[in-house]
Amino acid sequence: MGLGISKTTMKVATPYIIETRSERNARMSIEAKFEALMTQMQEFRTIVEQQFAELRQQITYQSQLLHRSPDTAASQAHRRSGEPSSIREDSATTPSMEQICQLRDIRGWTVASGRMVSDTTGIPPECIRVVIDDINVRTAELFNDDRTFEDIQLGEIVVWPKFLMRI
Structure with missing residues (x-):
């Protein structure tokens, strides 16, 4: 063990060594949990950003529908149905x-x-x-x-x- 180490020194230091090891293990466990939480939080953030993007698209689409003129909406409906645009109700x-x-x-x-x-x-x-x-x-x-x-x-x-x- 080297110079200056005796059985008495080892007996006195043993509880401190054990406490240090347990604290190191606890810290490593907490760090692992922290990393897992950070990863999970990043995944949630990605999901929320995707949902916001979808909502923005829906709002944009609905605002476009609201701001369309009736003639445009009717002509598009007639184009989809195959009827000539001159036949309108x-x-x-x-x-x-x-x-x-x-x-x-x-x-x-x-x-x-x-x-x-x-x-x-x-x-x-x-x-x-x-x-x-x-x-x-x-x-x-x-x-x-x-x-x-x-x-x-x-x-x-x-x-x-x-x-x-x-x-």
Whole structure:
């Protein structure tokens, strides 16, 4: 063992050596766990970044749908169906299932946007059903109802007068 080492010195140093080894093992275990957590955190970060990218793409796509003019949407629908673009229905009288519209209040402000539903059973002829996709003014009152847009959720169907809609 070298000079100056005796049995007494070894007996006194043994508990310290054991404690040092156990602390080293504990530190190495903690470092291994830390590395595993860092790897897992990086994987979660990658997943979250991918989900954000997908959401951005969906938002971009939906905003493009909202900002398209009805003529463009109708001509694209006719191109897909194979019908000539000169054969078009009047969009104000017979809406398609996926026609996007804006709901306006009496002042002309856009309070919500959505998609028109072709089912008009049980509602006045001057109204139409709309699936709500976006709400701009939550305090606006619903037509012919005691509720406001705060009381409904996205995806619900509301009845709205045609003259207060922008297609």
